[in-house]
Amino acid sequence: MGLTKQSTGISVASNVFNIEKNSDDDIVIALAGNPNTGKSTIFNSLTGLKQHTGNWPGKTVTNAQGYYNYNNQEYTVVDLPGTYSLLSNSLEEEIARDFICFGNPDVVVVVSDATCLERNLNLALQIIELKKEVVLCVNLIDEASRKKIKIDTNKLSELLGVPIVGTNAREGLGIEELKKCVEKTALGKVNINPIKVNYENYIEESINEIEEEIYKTLDKNINSYWLALHLLNENKSLEESIKKYNDIDNYEFDLLISKVENIRNNILKECNITKLELKDSIVSSIITKAESISKEVVKSQTKEMHSFDRKLDNVLTSRLFGIPIMIGLLGIIFWITIKGANYPSAVLSSMFNMLEGQLTLAFNYINAPDWLHGMLVLGMFRTLGWVISVMLPPMAIFFPIFTLMEDLGYLPRVAFNLDYYFKKACAHGKQALTMCMGFGCNAAGVVACRIIDSPRERLIAIITNNFVPCNGRFPTLIALATIFIAGTHGRFSSIKATLAILLAIVLGVYITLLISRLLSKTILKGMPTSFILELPPYRKPQVGKIIVRSIFDRTLFVLGRAVMIAAPAGIVIWVMQNVAINDISILSYCANFLNPFAQMIGLDGYILMAFILGLPANEIVIPILIMSYMSKGALIELESLTELRTLFVNNGWTWLTAVCTMLFSLNHFPCGTTLFTIYKETGSKKWTWYSFIIPTITGIIVCFIVAQTVRLLGF
């Protein structure tokens, strides 16, 4: 009996891949392509969704799904991870290959980069070989024309035998045409005449032989030519996938594999070559084909088409200036953030103060009980007010600038500059990228760690991501640096604050490297695996869109999360302050209990308490602290940072307390969201626990050393 694949292949496979179609008649399209060719952007413009985009390779790893309607037909779009090939069996490649092969998409759209067509054709050829319903989307045509690269799409379409659409996904140009092309292809209304890569004769002969065997065992539904080629090429992961996605008899399948082995061995003997040479020959045939096609269709008017990029790289990654420029840029970003956030912060904060007054009046007017007013106004509203006025302005400035750098393509250059140090730390070069993402949000950074293949290095990257401060912690750092290190006034105050924060970040990076190395030498032993990083071309960012996008997608998202957590937290804190046992509030009780230990590491009980209560979101540490201090003494109006300083100093703060608090903010347990994300990503309680405890211990040690040294020296 032959092995049968379920005849209702589509729905079965769709379930395996978690594809949710709106109805059974939906047409499923898969988006494939090299990393960083604009797949997410195409996905977004097709579906109207907002996948994260950014100019660095490897950010899409999950299968995002979306829908659109065209001419009264529903389409389901699946965004596959970016890959260079289907031959290498990295995690992304397996996902992409398996979906195209076993997920039965109706059409595969191969997104390619017009400025680097030759390399992109390699993947396109491999996909066309597997599936004939392909539309090649030549994206980034605007960048190509900026670089004076001309592509003869008619010729290309003729050569490849599949429809071609040129797009500028960012501006939405060509998207309608793409939809139309997909429709025609799905409905079989175009002539598809897929190109065939010619392999050496002995390979073609073996393929024929293997195909015969496949017909005997497997259902005809599968592309036997492609399968034969890849079985000949010996692909263990593909063999696993065949077993996984097809309802087949293991015994018969193993028989097939051993027959393939026989055929392979015979041919190797006959031609007197090694298996390696066989594999090389297959790859070379594909690449040579891509090269010759590219030669025919790509015309570049200038000899050095990427000359501007090269010049920029020579400066931004140069021996002498690479790292200073990097730190300088970071400094400028923070300086702009601090400087620019000052004024709006003050305005927002006085607005909230005023509102608080009004609310209090209103509560008095309706004769609300004190506890209700306390809980809702002094607790919830005040915390909210702080979170918004302190967080919103810096984020509204920081995120757009950060996104700008991301879009420009600077992040991979940072990875390039820092790679050596990560290598020394036995970590993965791409960890520099995930670390950069951590500046935005550690949870996002942890998710970004998926771009790291090796499980060991990925865990290191996940555990150490928290050592760079995220946007929830910047406000804390900025506020403390401004009031204690820079002083609130004076001409150079924002520069001093910037320097302090830069120092904190450099320290954070240093600790990241140190802990990565420590982990590599202890619980995550191993050597760094191979590192290949593409430095994508710089792309002109769209300033306007970036501002809008980063404010709506990132700033408001992060703020929303903070607000949701701050509101209930405000109530909890207020209750803890106002419910007393033996005349001591619960909060003071806890703080007193923590105090001796906290003092040892240069903090006080209330600060430590604030960090612990701030577990749900780092943003609320300072507001908690303010509320706890205020409940002890007279209630003062906090209208400016000077008053904040007074409040802190009255509670025994010195510059050392500020430094230790900053250090502890930099090195302590990740926030609840990040921990949850780590748990989801690693699927392991153990590693989540390590991610919790390692930064915490680091923080305690660092603060202890600093506090004790300073005290010993008697500053």
Place this chain on the structure above:
Amino acid sequence: MSKLITLNNLPLGEKGRVFKITDKGTTRRRLLDLGLVKNTLVKSLHVSPAGDPTAYEIRGAVIALREEESQYILIKIEGEE
């Protein structure tokens, strides 16, 4: 006249053609995926501040390779023609 060197020894700004990849494992496959088959033109572009990795131009893309990888790539430098 032509001579063989490993890619990590290719001086900045110089070009050469791939002669052979000496690794036999995953690294080899990754390199092949980037199009580094025999006779592919490679140009060494710039080196990172710490001296490693180095960025190369391969088939129109810029790829950074660590010494650990580039030492597996044998390059034929073509002399003046």
